[in-house]
Amino acid sequence: MTVTRPRPEADWAIEARGLSKAYGSVSVLENLDLRVRRGSVYALLGPNGAGKTTTVRILATLTRPDAGQASVAGHDVVTERSRVRRAISLTGQYAALDEDQTGRENLRMMAALRGHSRRAAARRADQLLERFALTEARGRRVATYSGGMRRRLDIAAGLVGDPEVVFLDEPTTGLDPRSRRTMWKAVGALTAAGVTVLLTTQYLEEADRLADRVAVLDGGRVIAEGSPAELKKTVAAQRLDLTMAGHEAYEAMAARLAGRLLHKAPEELLLGVATDGSAAHVRALLDELDPARAEVERFALHTATLDDVFLELTHE
Structure with a gap:
């Protein structure tokens, strides 16, 4: 009988080797290596200009690296861009929502664009509204939402297609403490469901609370990596x-x-x-x-x- 052995890389949702990126004479990333285990939360920390957002943009196929290789959900970010995009969700620092629609309408529209039937889109929208504590506001126009509600709805919209990997680029910037805690609970629920989360954050308490592993970037390089306890x-x-x-x-x-x-x-x-x-x-x-x-x-x-x-x- 032939035994099929899993590939060594099967444990890794994200792998990057030797990633480099420069804009003109300014080097943003220099030979960056990264590995993120499936179903975990991985945080990128670093001062402004350290290369955090550039790393996310490369892994999300929005920017091509000058050198190096990277794969997300088992697909190469350069040669298999469409497959990577089907497997991921990216939430940037600013909410990308239709303010004239209600919260529920936004999610139903996103679900329909993903190919869901009308009934399935409505069901998926209601599930996500409940997960992100937005059920009571589902019939209100997004223009009336607070900043925290918009951020939660934005992330919910990215989860319509059940992604394997979620990129959160400073997801709680500008939120009040209550909204931040609601977001933390949502991230915890994602990993409990087997989703891999890579986040960048300026809140070190956030990384300490959420992340299984942390990489500290400075000058486009990983200068330290480990669990929060190991780094301390x-x-x-x-x-x-x-x-x-x-x-x-x-x-x-x-x-x-x-x-x-x-x-x-x-x-x-x-x-x-x-x-x-x-x-x-x-x-x-x-x-x-x-x-x-x-x-x-x-x-x-x-x-x-x-x-x-x-x-x-x-x-x-």
Whole structure:
């Protein structure tokens, strides 16, 4: 009997090798490698101009790379563009909706364009309106929707065709905290259904909460990649924040700690150093740094966040 073995790449919804892109003399991506496992959430972080949106545009077949190869849902983004587009959904930073139609009409129109019958289009529209908490507003014109409602409807429209891979380019920019949490729940529901999500975001808390893996881009290169927990450990799992008693004490301590500092906030007279978080290590640090107990006014343990990772790796 012949046993069919799955291809090694079957686990990967997105693969990119050596992607490069330049606009004139400006290099945007330089030899970028990326692999995203099926059914996971993968976040791209980086300062403005790091290459996040360019990466998404290449993977979504909107821009051709100058060099390198990439596949999405098993299809090459250059030679099999139409197959890639049938397998993906792309939601950009701005909602692309017909404001004169209602929310339900927008989704029914999208479903009809995907080849659904009228009955199937109506059913699919109602399912998505419920998933994104828009059922009560389904009969209102989109022009009356809040920013958060528009973003949710925009993503819902991209899901009409049951894509395998969803690209979300800064999906919650400008949203209030309640709308952001609704979006997070929707992303969680997508991955629970086996959909792969690649998102770019400026909110590090968002990547920390949603992403299985995170890549930090800077200067068109991946400078770090791993789970949020793994990346935090590269900075320090815990940080001891010391609030100094005055400016002189702050400057003196900052000079003594020069190579050990993880965090500085002069306006708050605050300095951060690495610790393992244990009581014994915290006591030892305080005894070492302020034996006279005169310079440190108070202290606090701080769990490392992706903000710390981002600032450390991108030197901002």
